[in-house]
Every structure is written in C-alpha cells, then in structure tokens.
Amino acid sequence: MDFVFLAVLLTVFLSLLSACHRNHNHAEETWKRALLASQRSELSAGYEEFLQVDPQSPQGILARARLVKAKQHYERAIELLATNQPGAKEELVAGKALAPLPPRMNLPLARLLREKNNFYLAAQFYRSYVRHFPREAETAVVQKELADVETELWALSEGEAEASKSIWSPELLALLGIGLLLFLSLLAVPFLYIRYRRDRSLEQWLEQFPELQPAILYLIGTLRHELLKHRIFATRQLLKELSFPNSPASASQTQFLKQRLYGGTPLQVLWKEHLHQFSRVLRTERSLPAQDPNFAQADAAISALVRLESQIEKPKPDTYRRLVEAEGVLREFDRNMARLLRNTQRTQIGLPLFSEATHAVRNEFRAAQVPLDELLIVPPTERIAVSAYRIDLLLVLKNLIRNALFAVEKTPAPRRIAIDVVSVLLETGEELVKLRVHDTCPGSIPLNPPDADGHTFARQRGLDLVRMTLRVYGGTLLQEEGLPGFSKCVVAQLFRIQDETDIPSASVPD
16 A cells, blocks of 8 residues: 555655646747747747746746846936936847847837837837737827828928928939939949948948947957867868878877768858857848858858868868868968957047047036036057957946046036046066046045945946946046146046057048
C-alpha cells in the first residue's frame, strides 16, 4: 500500500514539474515574441504581446514592471508637450526603449500634436489609435479628427505645390523638363546611386546619428573578435605557407584548416547574423553591403571563402592563393573597422563643440528665460582631443552650462558665464584636459548635498549624470576658482589623447 501511495505521489510530482517546465518555456517564448514585436517603429507596437506574457512568470513580472516605468516616461512627454516645454521627444524615446506605449495614450498625443500644427506626427498617432480601437464609440470622432488632419496635410502639400508652380511659366517649365530629362538619363541616375551608397556608409551613420555610436561600436568589436580574429585570421600563417608552390598540405593541416575556417556555424550564416544586428540597430531594411563599400568588399570575400570550402580536401592549383586573397581583403576591412572605432571614440575639444552645447541649452524653454549679460567662449589655441564619444561630451557640457545659467539667474547683474579648456601636465607625463564652465554666482555648488530642495535636486540630478558619464572615461567632476571676474568654475576633467594624428580632419575647427 505504501508503495502504491509513493508511486502516485511521484507521478503527481513529475506532472507538476513537467507543467512548470512547459509554462516556463511558454513564458520565455511569449516574452521573446513581445520584445521582437516592440522593435517596430510604432510606439504602441508590441503592447498586446507584453500583456500576453504570463504575469506569474519572471518574464511576465519584468514585462509589467517595464510597462509601468515606460508609462511614466510617456505621461511626462504628454505633460511637456501640453506645457510647451522641451524634452518630450527624449521622454518618448526613453519610454520606447523600455516598453510600448499604451494604445489609448495615442489619442492625447495626437490631439496635442494637432494643436501644435504638427499634422504629420498627429496623423500617425491618430491612425495607431484607430488600428487598436476600430469599433469603439469614440473611434468615429477620432476618425473625423484624423480626416481633418489629413485634409490639413493635403492642403499644405497643395499650397507648397502651387507656390512652386506660380513662379514658373508653362513654356519655361516645358524647356526645363526636357533638359532635366536628358541630363538625368545621361548622368544623374548613376551619380545619385553612387552618392546614395556613399552617404549611407557606416561612418556616415555614426556621424549623422551619434546616439547610435555605443551600440554600433559594440557590434563592430563583436564582429572583429568573434568572426575575424578567432575564426578567419587564425588560419593566416598556414594559408601563407600553403600558398607557395610545391607546398602540399598534410592531412593534419587540411583538417585544421577545415575545422578552423568552416567548422561550427557556417561562415555565411555567421556573417549574415552580424549584418542583421547592424540593420536592426540602424533600423534599415537595406543591409550594409548594399550601402557601405567596405562591407560590400568584405561580403564578397566571405562569399569567396564559402565557395572554396569544397576544394579544401582536393585543392586546385590556385585554391590557397584565392583563400589568401580573400583573407587579405578581410584584413583590410578589419583595419578600416579598427580605424573607425578609434576615430569615433575620439573627440576634438574646440569651438564647434562649445557652440553646439551652448546653442542647444539656450534654445531650451526654461534656460531661454534666464537673462544673461555675457556668454564668453574661449576656444583652445592648440589641438586637444580626448577619448570619449562626442555625444557624451555634449551631455556633460550641456548640463554644466545649464547649471551655471540657473545659478546666476537669481544673482545681481552682470550675470556672466564663460567656457574654456586647459591642459595640465602630470608628473607621469600624462595630460589632464579640464573643460571649465565659469559663472558669477557667489558661493560653491554642493556637489554632494545631503538634503536639497526641488530646484537644487534637479540641478543635482544633472551633476550626477555628468559624474557617471565622466567615470566611464576615467574622468572626474570638481570645482575650482574661476577666471578673473568670475566666482568659480565647475570642471569636467579627462585625460588627453597623446597620439592625435589620426583624428578625422572634419572634427578640427576652422
């Protein structure tokens, strides 16, 4: 009897264990589908999939926590839009990075954007709302508002078209049209195609969208480490030896070459996986080989290696030579990627950087209200660069400039701010670069206040962000005496790059 009872108990336990395992796998798969769905550009994309994850599972708990946190960012964005304050776009981006927008929030966003005459974005949010709630009573009203917005868009496009047509006579338009057609047929099409490919290179992506730099450079490092260094380049010495005439490969050499170069995940599959990750981060449907000449050459070299796999066992006379040529193309590609990594992580300190930071802050709604008697920018007289992303240095400078503005706001005139940079030689031979923001507010800024009121707390959050950013690059935040005529300066301190010869010339001020 005891044996039967134990057998039944064991069967029940195993059934429960199997059910838990199935539930875990189901939750994991549902979570993966939710994350994939949320990658689409629409802010609400993936919201239903997030809710479908089992709320009792670890994935479901994480999904709901992210929905709650993301909703706070979306509500903040609506608040900023309603009060004409800057930062709404940043809040939407922060929310999207966590979880999708609740579909019902599309409607207040659409109406706010319509009030601000941003009909294009308003129409997108209206359409998203209608897609999610096609049969609700309010949808009829929303569809009427959407129709009005689309009418406005149509009127704007028609007005622009009429304005452009009014300055041209029909005869002149006909002559220009014939000439333009001939020109395009002979020259423009190939030129535009080449220009399009060049402008969509990875280097251009990094320059135009600096916020993508950390993710893209991580992908470059992964590609170089996993595919190039440890798989393809590991065969370099052997390939060079075998490429000489009268150097037949031994059985062990052939086996090593085959296992190292073609063992495991197929070479073409691994390459395509890396390319897919780049396209996913860039949010483009076109692969990099179709846009970037460096990647196009690397793609051709990978294809050549794949085609030569069948010849490894019984090589033809030029098999090893072609393998060496393909490896050489990939080595040049690796050098170009290394240069891109090195140059992107280096930023020139000078007038363009200071001007961009000050203009960005002074265009903010709150900062624009601060009366300022002087904003002095003192660019360096020599070439100075640090190993940091430009977008991170802009974040640091903007926070320091913003804090200086708010510090002098309540002080008597003249209210003055100055920005400069100095370098200090250490005993070790290294040089410190000090980005300094001076102001005329007497007293010091509490860099680590134990208690703070609301205004000071907001300033402290900015300084904490600056401190964390500098820490990534081995830098520090401190306070020193200001220039003559200024009360103090807050200093962002970083190490100077010693070898600056390969910094892109585009980053050097005129």
